Amino acid sequence: MYFAGIDVGSTMTKAVLTNEGGELLSAVKGPTGPEHRRLANEVMRGALEQAGLQIDDISYIVATGYGRVNVPFADRQVTELSCHARGVFSLFPGVKTAIDIGGQDVKCMKINGGRLIGFVMNDKCAAGTGRFLEATAATLGIRLEDMGDIASKATKRVQISNLCTIFAQQEVVALLSRGEPLENIVAGLHIALASRVAALAQRLVIEPDLALTGGVAMNTGMVRAMRESLGRDVLVPEEPLLTGALGAAIIANEAYREAAEDGTLPTGTRRLEEATFFAEEDL
Amino acid sequence: MTAQDKEKRAINRLESMRPLRAKVNETYLKSVEAIQSGKPAVWGMLNFYYGDPILKAMDIEVVYPENYGAIAAAMGVAQQYLDRADAEGFPTHLCGYSLTTLGYASRMMKELGGEIPPEAPLGGMPKPLFLMSSAAICDARYKWFQALGRYMDAPVWTLEAPTPGVKEFFMEGYYDAMVTLGVKHLRDFVAFVETMVGRKMDWDRLDRITNLMIEVNRVWHEVNELRKVKPCPMHSRDFWSAMPAALFLAGDLEDSLRLYQDMYREVKARVDSGIGAVPEEKYRLVFAELPPWHSLAFFDKLAERGWSFVVESFGYRPPIPIDPDVMAVSDPLERITRFSLQFFAGYYEDARQQKVLGGAFAYPYLKYAREWKCDGAMLHPLISCRSASTHLPYVADMLMEKLKVPSLSIEGDIVDLRLFNTEDALARAEPFEETMDHYRMVRQQEGLDW
Structure with missing residues (x-):
């Protein structure tokens, strides 16, 4: 199983993929700019490519950062404070x-x-x-x-x-x-x-x-x-910019397990391909 | 369910609050009518029950620029007055209420020749016969009125006030000396008012009004005591809507007493039925200092998350009920003085015994958090009000040290909406829940009972 954390910050957007054991598989950064959704899409695609995975391989995705609401393919949004806390703890126990x-x-x-x-x-x-x-x-x-x-x-x-x-x-x-x-x-x-x-x-x-x-x-x-x-x-940390996204991926892993226990795992197709800032359904 | 419906239901507002809130509107409209019918109207500073009963007994309509600043902010018309005050050269770091009404006074007197500005909410504040300021709490409260008095070309009377919360306050004989001085000041004030309106004081009427004022506040205190129950039956939004009738003595006092009694009955019924102001109460919070009047819908958003604000700053709450023996004092001026002193001193003896420094402002929050069983405190330091802000870091430290209750500090202002960012504040609410959850566990580990 694979998990993703995506952190849409004010300046940079970061995506991190981990496996079930929390091992970092890929990490991609890019400038945020005004079109959050397009860039969330791009960095996610880059992270998937780097790890040799497809979007459907990802079991759970958590978005964080001030632009987190603009990540339509995320299963859950979590505040950046919580994600940073979790991410930095994973690096420095x-x-x-x-x-x-x-x-x-x-x-x-x-x-x-x-x-x-x-x-x-x-x-x-x-x-x-x-x-x-x-x-x-x-x-x-x-x-x-x-x-x-x-x-x-x-x-x-x-x-x-x-x-x-x-x-x-x-x-x-x-x-x-x-x-x-x-x-x-x-x-x-x-x-x-x-x-x-x-x-x-x-x-x-x-x-x-x-x-x-x-x-x-x-x-x-x-x-x-x-x-x-x-x-x-x-x-x-070696990659101080990635801490929030890393924390988001860790939370994604935990959230998946909780959802699996509760029988509330997300269903449906992820909107990675369709997601653009100008998607018709958002107008 | 539409978003509008959701917002309406986020906080279960009290029906009994509505006529109390309407009394504020009534007060402003009556002051305009009074001026039109040749009766005197006065601009008053919040004086903590000290000067208001005198003016009420003399049948003088009073409006409160401080309260009017909040109304102007809540109704979205403050900005033009702030801009005008800025243009007049008043520094932007002054109290937001003062800037709003200084801008209002400038527009009224310099631009409209004494006419009430047509855009003014609730009929506006008419030109006063005189102004009554108060030296309590901070210097802005009388320097501001001196400036207003110059615009209005009207005399300003400053009510003296004690300086509580210092150890000298507990020196032998100090309290009695304060009472003696307070009564003397009030006697001088009565003489001033008699001169201004050309009538003598009706002492029997003052006697009745004094007792009513004390009783109104006792009932209001009892309403708030009911909020200790879980789930809390009344939200701070209802507190703020209902408080002017007790705090400013807005409107007819007999009517106010009846309305607060109605409110007691409604809140008690909710307690008996287990009905909360926030349907799914997850977190109970104390709110410190005045709210952002221009962004009150913020509290609905927090209520949707299960946040219930169960208690507020002591500065706007009724005093702890006074010793019944005071009611036997024959001189109404002494009863008024003792009641007003009770507001300032009611918490201090307890604070002093518990060695809480800064007891005047900080101690009540400890009491509230403990007795109202709060999970957290939301502190709202007001950028333009030192008195309301400087003690808040100390409050946060005390709450954590003594009760393991965390605080969330969100800077803003009572009037200037440019200084409060709702989205930013809401973004901090979510992580604060994680903090409140953690300290709920810590309190249990430390043997605290909530």
């Missing part, structure tokens, strides 16, 4: 606290045996999220994925005083015009974001092990800054 920094939100979670027992999220503002780095990287004319390497060459960290993303962009321009080296500015941006996230996380009582997930965890500069701001080690 000792995890008690996890921080997921995504494109438009940051989630700080307390986890007990894979269950979510508390959480806080950013409110009303993108300043503590990946969008902060994305916007400032664009202002600096550098690629997001290069920020970590650039920051590693810093001789000092410039203090970025504005928490607001828009004002921080202006501040960065002013720093550049003063001749501040790029690497010092980037290092400053990392520590500014990390401090904000750490302040949010500390509303929960942080207990080790602590894991950092989400796209921002792929940035080595941010991982360094988070360790420094929190004053403790952080664990980072």
